[in-house]
Amino acid sequence: MSRVKLTDVTKQYDDVTAVDNMNLDLNDGEFICLVGPSGCGKSTTLETIAGLTKPTSGEILIGDREVTNLPPKDRGIAMVFQNIALFPHMDVYDNISFGLRLRSFPQDEMDERVEEAARIVRMEGMLDRMPSEMSGGQRQRVAIARAIVRDPEVFLMDEPLANLDAKLRVNMRTELQRLHKQLDTTIIYVTHNQAEAMTMSDRIAVLNKGELQQIAPPLTCYNQPANRFVAGFIGSPSMNFFDATVGDDTLDANGYSISFDATAIDGVASGDAVDVGIRPEDLYLTTNSAEARDPSATFAVETDVLEPMGDEIFVYLKPILDPDDGGEAADFEERQGLLMSVDPATDIGEDEDVEIVFDRAQIHLFDDRTGDAISHGVVADANVEAVDDGVQAD
């Protein structure tokens, strides 16, 4: 159990910067997920914490010790790998006790600890199996037992569930959460799967191109994303984005004109170009507009494709081409259209003309150039809320 602190950690490979000036301060006992697309530097960050890779510059603290130049074995960490990495020539007992044997634990204490670890991951009675005789889930549990048996200060997990099938992944996800509750150890968990990050972690650190985008509790990342990247990465299906221009009291975008008071929101002025983001569940059919906290005016669109998911239906919307303004409407369609999520009981078909409203309390504005969030919600009171507790990366 320990806090982990990264100060200005940078890792460069020749001319590629894998991790750029990373600052992380993780609390004792916290479950942190590092998420981001492939190649965003999350695994490299984890490797620098593990000591498998030396950072080009910066400092790493585990507990109160500076470990930047210590080899992995002296850092008090344990790690679970994406490819599981059990030693194929050793049975389960030898795999789990590998680290204990290296530290010359007495035999009886070793037996005791291995049994305890095997019990926690529910692998008792399988200690004499070879890794080749076990299923993927069992192997992963052994790998976790190997990590917990040494009672490390910090657990590092590098996409431990990525190689498991979908059902097993969900099971193991629950088991990992249970394990975290039981052990109460700091866990740093790398994944590219934002659903894993959302469900498991105390805080999510979103990375892109080697830079930390935002570190905040899952719901904060979801509701108050620090920038356009986080907004697009967190949440499935992804948030809708479109370009808009700020008018005197409207937000004008390709035929949608959403009324708002530019003076009530800091950081925008009339004439600014902004990116507008809105999640699929914050679009409503006019008939359901009462559900929206702050409905906008009504817009006519045409449904395109439906994706019934069981608990909701995803509806792809395309704007109705306006003969007077055909160019812009076509351009909008080329960009992406809108995705709306509706209740499965809704009576809706493909290629129907429908009318929708935006929930103005849930419209996100991002700076057109930097992508930084300007406002979450385009009504005055919603914005105040966002400024209060939006935890943003520096």
Place this chain on the structure above:
Amino acid sequence: MSIDARNHDDAETFDGSGDDTGDDGENKSRVARWADDWIRNPEKAYAVMLVFLGGVLLTTSLFPLYWLFNVAMAPPGQPDIPLVPASIDLSVFVQVFRQVPFARFMFNSLFYAFTVTVFVLLVGSLAGYAFGRLEFRGKTPLLFSLLVLSFFPPATLFIPLFRAFNQQVPMLGLFTLPVEVYGTPAAVVTPLSAFTMPLAIFILTTFYGQIPDGLEDAARVEGTTRIGALFRVIMPLSAPGVATAGILTFITVYTEFFFSYLMTGNSAADWAPVVDGVLAFQTQYTVRYDLQAAASLIAIVPVAILVVIAQDKIISGLTQGALKE
């Protein structure tokens, strides 16, 4: 009997008259039937070819051993060696050990082979680890120069090494070997280690390079150093490669003649190798070909045992290496 009936497959069985045209027809159709059969079942053709080739290979490789046995069985002074020995007298195999300290000669050679193998596997493992698993500047030129070195005929290095080992000349004007190495095991072990090293490094590089990084990372996180991970995880998992490199080295050194003969004295106590043991049955006036042959056969035994024990590993090791690089 009609022509149709004669050409029919079954017709021949009943046709006892055997006129000429009938025989020709029968032969043709038999060859044709073989051809047809083999085209339809190529595995039959392969089986026949395999038996034939195997027979040739076995004859060429085993006949010399049989010949050696024949020579050993022939009494001293017998001018011709028959294909089948006139009498079997196994006492020559015992006499070999009585007449000269042949066991010591064999021990010397086995000692060289064992020492060089251990040394080559240790040093070669470190080199194989570096070449197979690390990225560093100049890796390819280094590996290439190793390859070039292994093409040098060892004989070209004999004279300079002989001078250095024997006469304690200053090497490169920098240092002189502290003691005279000539006539000691070091004079054989050192150069032979150098000559067998490149092949071992190549084999080990291939194998060590194939072990997934994750396993080494896991070992390091669990508490080993890089070297510890090499010996605890990478080497055990590369067992076929290590066995192949080890056995090839062992056999090369055990059967090596040039250096081990010239760098040591002629008597068993002077660390002379097994070749000296075989030649010891030759005096100024007599040559006991039967004892030499028997000694040669005995000298083969350790290597034969080693190969039989490790053949699975060698085969998987050689083919695996061949397939992966």
